[in-house]
Structure formats: C-alpha cells, structure tokens
Amino acid sequence: MPDGAAAVLAGELAAAGPEFTEVTGVSGGESAVRAFSAAWQAGTGATGSLRFRQRLYRLGEPTGPPRPPAGRHRAAVPADRELLIEWYEAFGIECTVELPDIAGTVDDRIADGLLHVWEDDGRPVAMAGNSPVVAGMSRIGPVYTPAGARGHGYASGVTAAASAAALARGAAEVLLYTDLADPTSNSIYQQIGYRPVEDCLTLDFVDVADRVGRGRLRTGRAG
Structure with missing residues (x-):
C-alpha cells in the first residue's frame, strides 16, 4: 500500500486501543513498513526491532544455471x-520462520506435484517448492539444501526446475524472496533469470509494558 495509507492505518489501529487490536509486527515493502512503524511507535510508545530484510525477485528470461550441477531434477514422490519433512523443519529453524502443519503441507504439495527434488547419484540433495498458480502468479519456496550438500549448485538446479514447472502450469509471473543477509542466494537466483523488484522488511514491535513491567518480549506476528 502507499506509504501514506500505511501510516494512517497504523494511527487508526493505535487509536483503537489494545482492547481492540494488538499489532506485534509488520512486514512488507520497506518504505511502507517504515511509514507504518513510525506511526505505530508514535501512537503506542512501542519500539521496533528488525527480524529480517528480504528482497522480492521476479523471473525474467529463465535460464539454466551457468554451471549445471551434477545430477537431475525430479518431482517429489x-x-x-x-526426508522432506525434516528439510522443511530445518529450513524453518535456519530462517527463523514458523511453518504451520509441515507434514500436511508436504503431503499436499507432493500430491499436487508442487515439490521438486534434485538428486545426485540417486541421492536427494536439495528441494524446492512452487505454490499453485493464483491470479497468474506462482511463488518459489522453500528452497533448501542440507549443509553437507551445499556448494555444488544443487539449489540453482532445483530452483530453475521448479521455476520451469510453474511456467508450465500457466504462471505468467514467478516470484521468490531471498534473505538479504545471504549473498549466495541473491547471486544464484539472478544467474538463472530472476530480477529484483523491491526490498522488504519484517519488524517486531516490543511494547513498553512488556519490556519493563513483565520483562519479556512478545513474539507473535501480525500484519
């Protein structure tokens, strides 16, 4: 939303009072998030802390990895x-994100052909998912390579394959987010055709009463 609208929204929510609304965080485009955060902090006295910065990418002209990895792509079965449940759990821990009902998500995505595996010498070494096509768009994620298999280009290979699968399902736009603290992922996605769209922030708000009166942080999410 426009920055001005984000600020107005924060002001209205703050004026409503905690009995009507509790905002514990906000995420979105960097400019709008900063506008919302400034208005929310001014209206409530809360403080904001950065959880992570991301960059939104859109697939332009798709290309294969410049250095194709060993092995091949296949749909998850x-x-x-x-194994994929373990990888989802590890991804959530490494990226500090909450992934609800991982087992159900894995089951559904396998059944719908939306999870992809890269295997080398018959052994799964990386995975990538793509969401169903909605309004012409599909989002790639999660992309995960276990620590012992990194550095071989498997993530590039499986992401390129998942992107091609999304296009084959009719997606006009294929999107993904990267963690700006990870220069490797931001590099490899551009090498297979992704182009940056905008930077995004996720902020957590800490209420003064929580911080001083109860000595703890709220860890819920909103926004």
Whole structure:
C-alpha cells in the first residue's frame, strides 16, 4: 500500500486501543513498513526491532544455471515424505520462520506435484517448492539444501526446475524472496533469470509494558 495509507492505518489501529487490536509486527515493502512503524511507535510508545530484510525477485528470461550441477531434477514422490519433512523443519529453524502443519503441507504439495527434488547419484540433495498458480502468479519456496550438500549448485538446479514447472502450469509471473543477509542466494537466483523488484522488511514491535513491567518480549506476528 502507499506509504501514506500505511501510516494512517497504523494511527487508526493505535487509536483503537489494545482492547481492540494488538499489532506485534509488520512486514512488507520497506518504505511502507517504515511509514507504518513510525506511526505505530508514535501512537503506542512501542519500539521496533528488525527480524529480517528480504528482497522480492521476479523471473525474467529463465535460464539454466551457468554451471549445471551434477545430477537431475525430479518431482517429489511419497517415498520422499519423511526426508522432506525434516528439510522443511530445518529450513524453518535456519530462517527463523514458523511453518504451520509441515507434514500436511508436504503431503499436499507432493500430491499436487508442487515439490521438486534434485538428486545426485540417486541421492536427494536439495528441494524446492512452487505454490499453485493464483491470479497468474506462482511463488518459489522453500528452497533448501542440507549443509553437507551445499556448494555444488544443487539449489540453482532445483530452483530453475521448479521455476520451469510453474511456467508450465500457466504462471505468467514467478516470484521468490531471498534473505538479504545471504549473498549466495541473491547471486544464484539472478544467474538463472530472476530480477529484483523491491526490498522488504519484517519488524517486531516490543511494547513498553512488556519490556519493563513483565520483562519479556512478545513474539507473535501480525500484519
């Protein structure tokens, strides 16, 4: 939303009082998030802390990895279920994101052909998902390579394959987010055709009463 609208929204929510609304965080385009945060902090006395910065990318002209990794892509199958659940859990821990109902998500995505595996010498070494096409758009994620298999280009290969699958399903736009603290991912996605759109922030708000009176931080999310 426009920056001005974000600031007005924050002011209205702050004026409503905690009995009507509790905003514990905000995420979105950097400019709008900063406008919302400034108005919210002015209206409530809360303080904001940065959780992470991301960059939104859109697929332009798709290309394969400049240095194709060993192995091949295939769609995930039910036999991969337990491994992919482990990888989803590891992804959530590494990226400090909450992923609800991981087992159900893995089951649904396998059934719908929306999870992709890169395997090398018959061994799964990386995964990528793509969301169903909605309003002409599909989002790539999560992309995960276990620590022992990194550095071989597997993430590039499986992301390129997942992107091609999204296009084959009719997506006019394929999107993904990267963590700006990870220069590797921001580099490899551009190498396979992704172009930056905008930077995004996720902020958590800490209420003064929580911080001083109860000595704890709220860790819920909103926005």
